[in-house]
Amino acid sequence: MKFALFVIVTYLLGSINPSIVQGRLKGIDIKKEGSGNAGTTNTLRVMGKKAALVSLVCDVLKGVISVLLGGLAGPYCAYACALSCFCGHIWPAYYHFKGGKGVATCFGTVLAVNWKLALICLSAVVVIVLITKMVSAGSIIGAAVLPAVSLMMEPLFVPFAAAMAVIIIVKHRSNIDRIVNGKESKLSFGKNKKGKKAGK
Numbered sequence: 001m002k003f004a005l006f007v008i009v010t011y012l013l014g015s016i017n018p019s020i021v022q023g024r025l026k027g028i029d030i031k032k033e034g035s036g037n038a039g040t041t042n043t044l045r046v047m048g049k050k051a052a053l054v055s056l057v058c059d060v061l062k063g064v065i066s067v068l069l070g071g072l073a074g075p076y077c078a079y080a081c082a083l084s085c086f087c088g089h090i091w092p093a094y095y096h097f098k099g100g101k102g103v104a105t106c107f108g109t110v111l112a113v114n115w116k117l118a119l120i121c122l123s124a125v126v127v128i129v130l131i132t133k134m135v136s137a138g139s140i141i142g143a144a145v146l147p148a149v150s151l152m153m154e155p156l157f158v159p160f161a162a163a164m165a166v167i168i169i170v171k172h173r174s175n176i177d178r179i180v181n182g183k184e185s186k187l188s189f190g191k192n193k194k195g196k197k198a199g200k
Contacts, residue, residue: 010066014088018058039100063108082109136175
């Protein structure tokens with residue numbers, strides 16, 4: 001009973017999307033602006049750095065909280081709650097089951113499961129983003145690395161890690177198409193020649 005309750009609660013927690021909430025408070029429908037994704041990168045483009053930071057922190061925290069809550073019923077429940085929270089973010093009950101791509105929430109769950117595992121995956125993301133200047137490319141590689149590293153560090157977590165990795169990669173399929181065709185947007189905090197911020 002406790003197992004099922006925690007899974008339901010963490011799914012509902014995961015369904016809370018800070019990008020959508022902030023957008024509504026500002027009269028913006030984040031899913032109709034920019035890339036249309038209710039995540040940190042699009043929030044940065046549409047609403048700026050502060051809103052993006054809030055979204056990032058909240059998405060990570062709900063992943064951390066979900067794993068810690070599930071851990072009260074044992075490690076297997078913690079892993080199940082990680083996946084449940086992640087699925088809540090992807091398919092939120094509050095927003096017609098249309099959410100974000102789950103990268104930050106996935107990171108939060110992994111951070112709570114094993115911080116060393118999380119840092120290895122984050123390192124892969126950072127390296128790829130620095131090389132390509134594409135957050136999507138970093139997210140895809142980070143997701144691909146997760147199950148492999150989990151196999152060495154958290155074997156029981158592998159099925160859950162693999163499920164999240166596959167979902168993240170599938171959710172990035174349009175980004176993959178744009179990367180292949182050389183049309184993917186690149187992240188920039190600088191200014192273009194006209195003095196306008198890039199990436200808007």
